[in-house]
Amino acid sequence: MAKQLKITAFMKAKPKLEVKTDELGVITIDDSSMFRKFEEDDFVEDYGNTTKRKKQGPVKSAIKEETRNGPRLCPFYKKIPGTKFAVDAFNFGLIPGIQFYFLTHFHSDHYNGLRKSFVGTIVCSSITAKLVMSQIGVAENQFIIVDPHQPTMIDGSNVIAVDAFHCPGAVMFLMIMPNGKRILHTGDFRASPEMEKDVYLIEKPIDSIYLDTTYCDPNYKFPAQSETLKAIQNITLNHLKIHKKTLIVCGTYSIGKEKVFKIICSSLKSNVWVSSAKLRLIKCIDDPEINSYLVHEKSKAQVHVLPMRDINHQALRDYLKQYGEKYTSLLAFKPTGWTEGGKSLSELKPNVKENVTIYGVPYSEHSSYSELERFIKFFKPKQIIPTVNVGNPKKRESMFKIFVFVFCSMEYHQFSAPMDEQSENWPIDLKLFHPIPEYLFLHEKANCISVEAILKMCGLSFEIEYRPNAEYMSPTGDVPFIKTGNTLISGIEAIIDFAKSYDKSFTKRSEEIERDTRVYMNHFHQVLTDAELYFIWCHEKIVQEYTYPRYVSKYPWPLSSILYYSKKRNITKRIKSGSEPITNYDEAIRRVECELENLSKLMVGPYFFGDSPTEFDALIFGHLTAIQTTALPDDALSIITRENEAIYNLCGLIGARYFPGLLLTKET
Numbered sequence: 001m002a003k004q005l006k007i008t009a010f011m012k013a014k015p016k017l018e019v020k021t022d023e024l025g026v027i028t029i030d031d032s033s034m035f036r037k038f039e040e041d042d043f044v045e046d047y048g049n050t051t052k053r054k055k056q057g058p059v060k061s062a063i064k065e066e067t068r069n070g071p072r073l074c075p076f077y078k079k080i081p082g083t084k085f086a087v088d089a090f091n092f093g094l095i096p097g098i099q100f101y102f103l104t105h106f107h108s109d110h111y112n113g114l115r116k117s118f119v120g121t122i123v124c125s126s127i128t129a130k131l132v133m134s135q136i137g138v139a140e141n142q143f144i145i146v147d148p149h150q151p152t153m154i155d156g157s158n159v160i161a162v163d164a165f166h167c168p169g170a171v172m173f174l175m176i177m178p179n180g181k182r183i184l185h186t187g188d189f190r191a192s193p194e195m196e197k198d199v200y201l202i203e204k205p206i207d208s209i210y211l212d213t214t215y216c217d218p219n220y221k222f223p224a225q226s227e228t229l230k231a232i233q234n235i236t237l238n239h240l241k242i243h244k245k246t247l248i249v250c251g252t253y254s255i256g257k258e259k260v261f262k263i264i265c266s267s268l269k270s271n272v273w274v275s276s277a278k279l280r281l282i283k284c285i286d287d288p289e290i291n292s293y294l295v296h297e298k299s300k301a302q303v304h305v306l307p308m309r310d311i312n313h314q315a316l317r318d319y320l321k322q323y324g325e326k327y328t329s330l331l332a333f334k335p336t337g338w339t340e341g342g343k344s345l346s347e348l349k350p351n352v353k354e355n356v357t358i359y360g361v362p363y364s365e366h367s368s369y370s371e372l373e374r375f376i377k378f379f380k381p382k383q384i385i386p387t388v389n390v391g392n393p394k395k396r397e398s399m400f401k402i403f404v405f406v407f408c409s410m411e412y413h414q415f416s417a418p419m420d421e422q423s424e425n426w427p428i429d430l431k432l433f434h435p436i437p438e439y440l441f442l443h444e445k446a447n448c449i450s451v452e453a454i455l456k457m458c459g460l461s462f463e464i465e466y467r468p469n470a471e472y473m474s475p476t477g478d479v480p481f482i483k484t485g486n487t488l489i490s491g492i493e494a495i496i497d498f499a500k501s502y503d504k505s506f507t508k509r510s511e512e513i514e515r516d517t518r519v520y521m522n523h524f525h526q527v528l529t530d531a532e533l534y535f536i537w538c539h540e541k542i543v544q545e546y547t548y549p550r551y552v553s554k555y556p557w558p559l560s561s562i563l564y565y566s567k568k569r570n571i572t573k574r575i576k577s578g579s580e581p582i583t584n585y586d587e588a589i590r591r592v593e594c595e596l597e598n599l600s601k602l603m604v605g606p607y608f609f610g611d612s613p614t615e616f617d618a619l620i621f622g623h624l625t626a627i628q629t630t631a632l633p634d635d636a637l638s639i640i641t642r643e644n645e646a647i648y649n650l651c652g653l654i655g656a657r658y659f660p661g662l663l664l665t666k667e668t
């Protein structure tokens, strides 16, 4: 009822809506001219610049893995496309098509599932290999050792390990494919400026990064390891000035955080005692500095390393008692990754009870958000594939927002496509033609994203082909357009009709709602397209720095110039002579702000029409994502669209649900 009232009110408020047809924007519904016979000669590649990518496939596997339907299948982000490599993927048995199982480091969430009986080939650093052999019992002949900066050819690809600054033996793998493509898998890592000087990493641009996104949120702030170590050193020395007979205890899990007790041992010139379980791990690490501190008798070491679970007052008081008069005080450190509220080092407060003092210290072996951002901005990968916190839709949603909206200089390029159940009658040869990303203008990008979203919402599979002259191949000049069999269909409305004709299950709704959806679509598509066109073709700074150079680079001179001015004339005429013309900059901004406000009022659930997305959601998502991910010399549009919380959340929701692969390209 509430929904219907809103729709009726909206219709009354906009009595003169009409659908316009022209070569650039809004398309007449049911115009049969949009369907024409396709002839192969239309598709001669005059620039030879075509890329293709099969949709679905691996992502489908990921979905199955998550939902636990049937056998547990390896998610797509653990397999390296075009290779027989999988990374940190031991929980899926022997994976079809995979021959080399890379292990980035010896933490259980990465080797989980690895057993002595494993028969595959493991690729890892020598420290990790020793740990796997000693702790799990895998035979020595099953390893290919790749230590930092020792390039190793594996199945035709050059694999280079780079220190991940995580735990001992942890490496990132740089994989250089036979075709020159460079893929970096960070495993778990703490991004460091040193990586920006690494000869292998900076030799050439990196195409794809499989990224440790453990703390990929601006709320995760914590000090550099060196600062924390300095603070630990100061606390220890100050404590000892007052309490001379102090036993120092460091908490530990398995491997990692060794630097905490190393700094204390070196400051106090003390030995260290560790439990026998920890000793087995430390022997594999074989760190000369640690070895020089190690003693077997507790009584000979002032620094003891205990399991993290023992770092509590009760256990430590009991522990201290056994030393009688030798130690009268105990100082313990409990290194944690990140603590709520992001404590700064100056605010560190001990927890003191009687003669036991415990400090929780922020010591992370993963990157803070700012380190991650710096790393990505430095390496400018064409693709980012998050590998952590991607297990459920909620987390994918927030990750999507971070990547698209916070690193918003990144341009939408292409995402992995998750598919719901495939529509049975869907033509298998469907191709979606886009202009190549370098020549894609804002309003075209909006249409491309909208169309992809609608096809995905319908659960329909397609291949994308990029053509520099897509605009001239399209029957109406609109991009994107689709080709199936001998038929070409262009214009967002016509494509939506076509998709819906194959997928009757997609949002069953009343005729009235159906009609209203269409009215909304026409109206908002026109309003947003007009504003986008105004910015791109009438805003002087944007025209000079973005539109003109981008447009003329498509064609040889003088054709480029002729086409440019003809296009600019047509578009300017369209914007300034419509039923609601945009005459100046302020007008453009005001209209978008006002229409976004109207839009947010229309929402009756997480999506515009309730719990399920419709083509209207897809359309708005397309426009907003395009605006957010296009770096223009004036980002006013991007700012006002980000300020509208309801719409911003809608985009996050759709992005997480239908575009979770997050393969993004930075705009250049």
Ligand SMILES: [Zn+2]
Residues within 6 Å of the ligand: 105, 107, 166, 167, 188
């Ligand atoms: Zn780890």
